[in-house]
Amino acid sequence: MRFCSLGSGSGGNATVVETGHGASTRRLLIDCGFSLRELALRLARVGLDCTDLHAVFITHEHGDHVGCATTLARRHGVPLWMSRGTWRAIGEPELPGLLHFARDGQAIDIGGLQLTPFTVAHDAQEPLQLRCSDGARHLGVLTDVGSITPHLLAQAGLRYVADWGNDDRPYVMQTEPPLLSVPNQAEWDDVQMIWHRKVHPAIYRDTVLEAFRRLHADGASSGTFFGLHIHPWLMGMPHRIGMLETIIETIAAASEVWRTTAGAVTDHAAGANAQR
Ligand SMILES: [Zn+2]
Numbered sequence: 001m002r003f004c005s006l007g008s009g010s011g012g013n014a015t016v017v018e019t020g021h022g023a024s025t026r027r028l029l030i031d032c033g034f035s036l037r038e039l040a041l042r043l044a045r046v047g048l049d050c051t052d053l054h055a056v057f058i059t060h061e062h063g064d065h066v067g068c069a070t071t072l073a074r075r076h077g078v079p080l081w082m083s084r085g086t087w088r089a090i091g092e093p094e095l096p097g098l099l100h101f102a103r104d105g106q107a108i109d110i111g112g113l114q115l116t117p118f119t120v121a122h123d124a125q126e127p128l129q130l131r132c133s134d135g136a137r138h139l140g141v142l143t144d145v146g147s148i149t150p151h152l153l154a155q156a157g158l159r160y161v162a163d164w165g166n167d168d169r170p171y172v173m174q175t176e177p178p179l180l181s182v183p184n185q186a187e188w189d190d191v192q193m194i195w196h197r198k199v200h201p202a203i204y205r206d207t208v209l210e211a212f213r214r215l216h217a218d219g220a221s222s223g224t225f226f227g228l229h230i231h232p233w234l235m236g237m238p239h240r241i242g243m244l245e246t247i248i249e250t251i252a253a254a255s256e257v258w259r260t261t262a263g264a265v266t267d268h269a270a271g272a273n274a275q276r
Contacts (some may be wrong), residue, residue: 001113001132001134005138006042006043007033009066012038013064014033016048016053017113017132017250019134027052028113029054030130032069033066036068036072036075052188053076055080055081055148056072057082059128060122062144065144070090070095074098077098079099079100080095082102083101083102083103083117083125083127085124085126086126089124098137103128104117104118113133116130117129120145120148153179155175159266160180161173161179161180161244164181165187167181168226182266185211190235191234193207201239201243212226212247212251216257219256
């Protein structure tokens with residue numbers, strides 16, 4: 001089994017999954033969020049044509065996932081799978097002999113490729129995501145999962161996330177099992193400041209050092225987190241690297257600072273919670 005993303009994001013989503021060889025080859029298109037012309041162009045880039053598709057599965061009704069699905073089905077006679085809720089949400093199009101309803105947990109066989117749809121909590125009528133299997137290999141496709149993302153991450157065995165920019169201290173999220181949120185301090189991220197906000201590198205340096213000074217002082221009584229996101233393509237430039245060196249030297253010289261990793265912070269938090 002192999003797969004290829006033809007696009008992902010609000011501009012359009014589509015993924016091809018292929019299994020088998022020669023005449024037994026089966027190709028599934030998961031989501032079809034482009035115009036027919038754009039889809040054909042993107043398929044051509046991977047050596048495929050609309051007529052090479054054996055089935056299309058639509059995860060939910062949002063335009064960046066449905067796109068040209070019904071046109072593609074009618075023009076090329078490709079069977080289309082979606083939940084009844086998705087079908088209703090797109091205006092109950094008539095697709096005689098081509099439309100099949102998918103349901104949470106109900107297996108679908110498209111000739112050597114078994115699909116198992118499962119429900120997610122996206123803001124759509126009846127969104128489904130997919131597990132694909134050809135017996136030997138398995139592929140899980142998970143996009144647009146909505147607010148339960150941290151729960152899914154916790155269930156998948158992840159121990160921490162580092163992309164919640166809402167605190168200067170790590171905190172335990174209400175997931176099962178608990179997940180630790182390690183702060184994301186994007187306010188002084190180099191790309192945010194220098195690239196997007198056009199802040200002069202010297203002011204960037206002063207801002208970062210002021211943030212560090214304040215968090216260091218606050219941390220004397222309670223423990224605070226200071227993270228610095230740097231991108232070599234930006235801060236590695238000869239006219240900026242001196243500013244970064246000053247920042248690193250200042251932080252390195254500060255006392256009572258634990259220089260560590262997100263994983264070690266998570267271990268520490270787990271230990272602290274266990275002692276409570
Ligand atoms: Zn969506």
